[in-house]
Amino acid sequence: MTRATRIVRAAVPVAGEIIDRVVLDHGDRHRRRMAMRGVGGTAFLLDLPEATVLDDGDALVLEDGRLVEVEAAPERLLEIRAPSEHALRRLIWHIGNRHIPAEIGPDAVWIAYDHVLAEMVRGLGGSAEPVERPFRPEGGAYAGGHAHGHAHSHDHGHSHSHAHPHAHE
Known part of the structure; x- marks a missing residue:
């Protein structure tokens, strides 16, 4: 299956042929890896290095250089x-x-x-x-303009006990 591995942001001039478009709601515009099908029938695998918010007007770059436009549903x-x-x-x-x-x-x-x-x-x-x-919600304080929705884990080299003096039923 053809993969889309890069994003060209809407603010950047597009150099390439737009062959199809995907119409995605807010939840589906925040992805890293997902099988997609454009409205024109182009099937591909979104395969980004990290979860990213796709904005209305962005373009997904297929392996062969063709582009699939992102439209906010x-x-x-x-x-x-x-x-x-x-x-x-x-x-x-x-x-x-x-x-x-x-x-x-x-x-x-x-x-x-x-x-x-x-x-x-x-x-x-x-x-x-x-x-x-x-729907184009704010990205959040730590999103740098685009929410990326990953957890920030900080290993302290020790565990945090969550023992309580009572039972949870």
Whole structure:
């Protein structure tokens, strides 16, 4: 099976023939290795050195130099707005406190659709309307612009005991 082993970012001019495109939701745009099929039928194996977030407009480079464009699929989201800038910042804090992916715009925030969070937002004075659009959440503080979703393990040469004076049933 043909492999895609490199990414050309959307901001970089593309040198090569785009032969197909893959339409991926937010979850499927964060990958290292996965069998894929373009909308035109091109089958290939995404085989990157590490898990990477693929952005709308990026191109996957096949072994023979041909390119497959990445398109962000529309997803069911909540568009969150508030009556003032301060109120929106307050809502962003509450959303961030729940550690869920969020896309932050100048006057709105988008999160994956969740009826419980919609009610929370409304209870705090904001609006939360369902929308269908591509989701491009923030990468996070340690992502360097692109979330890479790997654990940071630090071997200390000793174990950490998690013994408790009580039993867990």
